[in-house]
Amino acid sequence: MTAPETVRAAVDAAYRDEWGQVVGTLIGLTGNWDLAEDCAQDAFAAALATWGRDGVPDRPGAWLTTTARNRATDRLRRDANGAAKLRQLAVLERDPAGPPAQEIPDERLRLIFTCCHPALPFPARVALTLRTLAGLGTGEIAKAFLTAESAMAQRLVRAKRKIVEAGIPYRVPPAELLPQRLAAVLAVLYLIFNAGYDEDDGRRALAAEGVHLARTLVRLMPDEPEARGLLALMLLLEARRASRTDGGVLVTLEHQDRSRWDRALIEEGLTTLDRALAARRSGPYQVQAAIAACHATAPDAASTDWPQIAVLYAELARLAPSPVVELNRAVAIAMADGIPAGLALVDDLTASGELDGYHLLPATRADLLRRDGRLAEAATSYREALELAPTEAERRYLNGRLSEL
Amino acid sequence: MEEILADPAHQAYGEEIARRGAVSGGARLRPVADATTVRVRDGETLVSDGPFAETKDFVGGIDIIECADLDDAIAIAAKHPYAGRGCVEVRPVWE
Numbered sequence: 001m002t003a004p005e006t007v008r009a010a011v012d013a014a015y016r017d018e019w020g021q022v023v024g025t026l027i028g029l030t031g032n033w034d035l036a037e038d039c040a041q042d043a044f045a046a047a048l049a050t051w052g053r054d055g056v057p058d059r060p061g062a063w064l065t066t067t068a069r070n071r072a073t074d075r076l077r078r079d080a081n082g083a084a085k086l087r088q089l090a091v092l093e094r095d096p097a098g099p100p101a102q103e104i105p106d107e108r109l110r111l112i113f114t115c116c117h118p119a120l121p122f123p124a125r126v127a128l129t130l131r132t133l134a135g136l137g138t139g140e141i142a143k144a145f146l147t148a149e150s151a152m153a154q155r156l157v158r159a160k161r162k163i164v165e166a167g168i169p170y171r172v173p174p175a176e177l178l179p180q181r182l183a184a185v186l187a188v189l190y191l192i193f194n195a196g197y198d199e200d201d202g203r204r205a206l207a208a209e210g211v212h213l214a215r216t217l218v219r220l221m222p223d224e225p226e227a228r229g230l231l232a233l234m235l236l237l238e239a240r241r242a243s244r245t246d247g248g249v250l251v252t253l254e255h256q257d258r259s260r261w262d263r264a265l266i267e268e269g270l271t272t273l274d275r276a277l278a279a280r281r282s283g284p285y286q287v288q289a290a291i292a293a294c295h296a297t298a299p300d301a302a303s304t305d306w307p308q309i310a311v312l313y314a315e316l317a318r319l320a321p322s323p324v325v326e327l328n329r330a331v332a333i334a335m336a337d338g339i340p341a342g343l344a345l346v347d348d349l350t351a352s353g354e355l356d357g358y359h360l361l362p363a364t365r366a367d368l369l370r371r372d373g374r375l376a377e378a379a380t381s382y383r384e385a386l387e388l389a390p391t392e393a394e395r396r397y398l399n400g401r402l403s404e405l
Numbered sequence: 406m407e408e409i410l411a412d413p414a415h416q417a418y419g420e421e422i423a424r425r426g427a428v429s430g431g432a433r434l435r436p437v438a439d440a441t442t443v444r445v446r447d448g449e450t451l452v453s454d455g456p457f458a459e460t461k462d463f464v465g466g467i468d469i470i471e472c473a474d475l476d477d478a479i480a481i482a483a484k485h486p487y488a489g490r491g492c493v494e495v496r497p498v499w500e
Contacts, residue, residue, distance in 0.1 A: 118452035119441040119475055158438055162454075166439045166497050169474040177476065180450075 007052045014060040015044060019135035020216070022064050024107030027114075027132075027170060030072055033160040037132065039075065043068035108133060109172050109220045112213075116185040117168045124159035125188050131156055134209050144195060144203050182221075186230050186285060189213050193234050197241065207241075210234060218272075228276035229286030235269035236292035238262070250397045254301040266296045284320040287312055306336035323354040327364055339372040359388035363398060375405045409433075432469055432498035441475065443482040444492045450483040457492050465491070469498070 022043060026036035043064045057063040115128040123145070130136040130144075142152035162168065173181040193210025196203045214231040221227050243256040273289045291312045298304040313329035326349055334342020346365050355361040366381035382402040389395045409415045422428055440456040465487060472478040475495070482493040 117475075119454055119479075121454040124454075162439050165435055166441060166495075167472070167474040167478070169476050173476070 010056040011047050018061040020108040020133040022068050024111035039068040039071040042071045116188045128159050225276040225279040225281050226283040226285050229289050232269045232273035233289035235265050236296050239265035287316045310336045359385045435497045441495045445488040457494050
């Protein structure tokens with residue numbers, strides 16, 4: 001007999017580490033996403049029921065995969081009524097014992113590339129990744145994205161149907177498609193991380209899920225510097241999360257209590273980034289991680305290496321042009337070369353109209369004007385930003401600034 | 406498909422077409438939820454979910470092509486000259 005709490009802990013750990021692998025293997029064998037999820041669920045339930053009696057197996061992942069696979073065979077045999085199902089069954093039965101565990105290829109990579117295929121709507125890619133790879137329940141995912149559970153269930157059903165009916169291949173894309181498809185995977189993981197980053201409620205778990213998925217991807221694709229760059233970026237952002245708000249009010253980087261930054265996460269982020277950069281194939285996530293590293297390694301706000309950050313934003317603008325990147329570059333230029341140089345860039349952006357309606361444009365302008373001592377103009381820009389600010393936390397922050405002028 | 410074959414309205418239509426001897430090919434498209442739109446811009450293939458929806462667009466023609474999977478279909482769609490100007494919608498058919 002194994003103690004119930006030991007079993008519970010072992011099953012929880014296996015769920016976290018093996019769910020995606022079990023589901024991925026079953027999809028690979030049967031091509032049936034629903035069957036795969038159901039049988040994986042059954043296998044974990046069986047583990048809870050039998051590991052107490054028989055002990056926790058040496059290789060929980062192999063045990064779970066074999067159990068799920070046997071369950072799939074039983075179910076297909078029971079309702080074998082069509083040629084397709086019989087074909088699936090034949091595949092399963094050809095090798096009833098299963099390959100030895102050491103040789104089981106990691107199916108999670110095929111799974112993640114399929115979940116993040118660009119022919120699926122972006123929100124569905126996110127939901128499917130959380131469901132099939134991370135093992136989150138439909139209800140949990142719905143709550144995280146403030147959607148009704150029924151709507152989220154429908155989204156998952158439609159996505160799985162499209163994969164089968166439109167013929168989205170279950171595979172790691174070939175070399176010529178890989179760069180584009182990997183970018184799509186990284187975008188999904190980064191969104192998952194960001195959805196939980198600023199939250200203190202249930203959504204917080206998403207940030208940890210994002211880090212976990214990025215870690216898994218780095219293990220599976222050790223030669224992809226952008227995957228490592230994304231992981232580094234997440235770690236460096238996560239390191240300063242605790243100091244980002246104070247009593248529900250946003251605290252800007254400049255005013256954060258740096259003694260509360262997580263040194264261990266910063267160290268790991270920096271090591272991860274160094275390994276990514278060693279491949280000498282730059283990309284937007286590595287550059288963003290490098291910017292985060294500049295902040296993370298500055299002992300205080302005044303000693304931030306702004307010239308370096310300005311150069312990195314210029315590089316980011318080259319790799320992934322966007323007006324928001326330009327706005328960040330303007331701030332870095334202001335801090336490195338003087339406020340007027342940065343303000344000139346902000347004014348160019350305002351004139352272009354590309355960021356119309358974006359509250360951080362007038363908020364940034366206000367901040368630079370304030371630093372330059374042009375207080376009346378700053379007040380006008382703060383009021384403009386207040387009109388556009390989307391959240392209460394941000395309005396509180398802007399009001400605070402306005403009253404300090 | 407059985408439902409359509411059993412539907413009298415579809416049967417009557419099928420008989421009328423057969424009587425005219427004018428059938429030169431056709432296929433029943435799967436729903437728009439299964440559609441994928443392919444564009445090529447600056448040499449890059451852009452793939453998005455769904456049909457092409459701008460109301461001013463028009464369907465310029467159809468090709469029925471046997472493909473291994475959706476990636477194969479996307480690669481072929483991207484080679485179509487119109488993918489570089491307008492877009493090519495990929496729709497699976499019922500078999």
